Structures are given as structure tokens and as C-alpha cells.
Amino acid sequence: MKIKQLLASLFLLLCYCSAQGQVVFGVFGGGGLPIYNKSSKDPGDPKTGSVDVTPLYGGSIMVYAGYSIGLGASVHTQNYSFTMHNGQSNSLGYSGTDLVHNSNYVFLAPTLSFILDTRDVLQINLSPAIGLNTSGKEYVKSYAIATNGATISADSTNTTENIQQLVFGATAQFQQNIILSTNFRLCFIESYNYMVTNLTQTNEVGRNINPGYASVMAAFTYRIHKRNVRYEEPRFR
Numbered sequence: 001m002k003i004k005q006l007l008a009s010l011f012l013l014l015c016y017c018s019a020q021g022q023v024v025f026g027v028f029g030g031g032g033l034p035i036y037n038k039s040s041k042d043p044g045d046p047k048t049g050s051v052d053v054t055p056l057y058g059g060s061i062m063v064y065a066g067y068s069i070g071l072g073a074s075v076h077t078q079n080y081s082f083t084m085h086n087g088q089s090n091s092l093g094y095s096g097t098d099l100v101h102n103s104n105y106v107f108l109a110p111t112l113s114f115i116l117d118t119r120d121v122l123q124i125n126l127s128p129a130i131g132l133n134t135s136g137k138e139y140v141k142s143y144a145i146a147t148n149g150a151t152i153s154a155d156s157t158n159t160t161e162n163i164q165q166l167v168f169g170a171t172a173q174f175q176q177n178i179i180l181s182t183n184f185r186l187c188f189i190e191s192y193n194y195m196v197t198n199l200t201q202t203n204e205v206g207r208n209i210n211p212g213y214a215s216v217m218a219a220f221t222y223r224i225h226k227r228n229v230r231y232e233e234p235r236f237r
Contacts, residue, residue, distance in 0.1 A: 022064040024072070024223040028189065029057035032215025034082045035192075054079035056215060062113055070113040078131065078193070078213060079104050086205040087143065095144050099205045103136030103163050109171060120185075125173040129193065136163045140204045162201040169195045175219075187219040 033053045058076025065071075080103050087096010109127040116122040142155040171193045178186040193213040200209050 022223050024062040024221050026060040026219050026221040028217045028219035030215055030217030031055050032213050034080050034211035035214050036211050050083045052081035054081050068115040072111050074109045074111055076107055078107055080199055084205045097204050098141045101138045103199055104134045105131035106134055107131045121177050123175045127171045129169045129171050131167040133165045138163055159202045164199055167197045169193050183223055185221040189217040189219055191215045
């Protein structure tokens with residue numbers, strides 16, 4: 001119920017702001033990868049794990065009642081693909097447990113935007129994010145060292161059902177805009193998403209499974225200027 005009330009309030013506020021100033025539509029795409037939050041208390045060393053670069057894409061709408069502050073929302077996909085190790089390696093081989101995780105989410109992110117200069121070139125976007133799982137696979141593999149010194153896979157357990165269906169995070173973005181015309185912008189975005197909740201309930205690796213997500217994107221935006229709002233195109237100095 002709280003989520004529905006939040007969405008309804010955001011929609012009404014967007015309607016009000018759009019009647020007062022500018023409306024900006026955007027589409028974006030790029031790539032990113034999970035970032036482990038390393039802690040000295042973790043029994044497994046995150047550096048011995050592996051991550052995959054994955055694509056992400058989505059769309060956004062922003063409204064600006066004034067010039068420098070905007071409010072809006074974005075919807076985008078995000079994929080987490082990584083392997084976490086919790087074990088030890090020695091001269092004989094490797095023994096321990098691996099978590100192999102791949103999950104896809106669709107995120108809804110209400111966004112607050114701040115334009116940092118009078119030329120509309122630099123801006124910061126801040127947003128909480130709610131993610132809904134759309135698909136995924138996960139399994140845990142256990143390794144042991146055989147009597148002959150070889151590393152063998154002792155067991156493999158499918159833990160896909162442990163993937164969280166709803167997750168929460170927070171995102172910070174730094175955006176650079178290239179002005180193509182009064183209405184069109186080409187943008188480059190560097191983004192980091194901090195995951196508040198775990199991606200899975202699996203705990204065989206002995207640590208929280210809430211990696212951050214760093215990404216680089218390109219975006220194309222189109223803005224509508226209201227007729228009753230006086231707007232002057234920013235000039236390069």
C-alpha cells in the first residue's frame with residue numbers, strides 16, 4: 001500500500017510540475033558490473049571472485065518547475081552476474097564453496113536532479129530504487145581436495161528459489177550534457193547503485209550478497225518547453 005501511495009504522490013507532483021515548466025524525456029543504455037563491498041570480517045576474499053559486465057537500458061521523464069532542479073522517474077533493467085568464493089587454495093588445490101549468481105531486475109527510480117551550471121552541461125541525479133526480479137539462476141558448488149591432490153566438485157545445489165523478488169537500493173549519477181539544439185541533448189552518465197537489501201537469501205559463502213553496481217551509459221533526451229514559460233538557451237562562455 002505504501003508503494004502505491006508513493007507512486008500516486010509522485011504522479012500528481014509530476015503533473016503539477018509539468019504544467020509549470022519543462023518536461024524532459026530520455027532513453028539510455030550502457031554497461032555495468034557488480035562491485036563487491038569488501039570487509040575484513042568476511043571469511044571469503046571478494047578479490048578471488050569474478051564478475052561479468054552486463055548491459056542495461058531504460059527510459060526516464062523529468063520535469064523542471066524552475067531551471068536548475070528537476071523531479072522525475074526512470075525505469076531501467078539491471079543484471080547481476082558474479083561468482084563469490086569462500087574457500088582456501090594451497091599447493092594441493094582449492095577447497096571451499098562457490099556461489100554462482102545471475103539475476104535480472106527491473107528498477108523504478110524516483111529521481112531528483114540538480115543542474116550544476118548555467119550552461120546546462122553538468123548535473124547530478126539522486127534516486128532511491130525499487131527492483132522487481134524478472135528472472136535469474138543461482139547455484140552453490142562445493143569443492144574438496146581428493147587424496148591424489150586434485151580439486152573435485154563434491155556437490156552442486158540449485159538455490160534459484162532463494163533469489164529475492166523485491167530489492168531496494170539508492171543511486172547517484174554524474175551526467176554530462178552535449179547541447180545539440182534547443183530540444184535535444186546527448187548525455188553521458190556515470191552511475192553507482194548501492195544495494196540496501198541482499199540479492200539472495202543464500203548464505204553459504206558467509207557474507208552479505210548486496211554488491212554495488214557501477215555503470216557507464218549514453219543517453220538521448222528531448223525536452224518540451226511550455227509556451228507560458230520564458231526560456232533562454234544556455235550560452236557557452
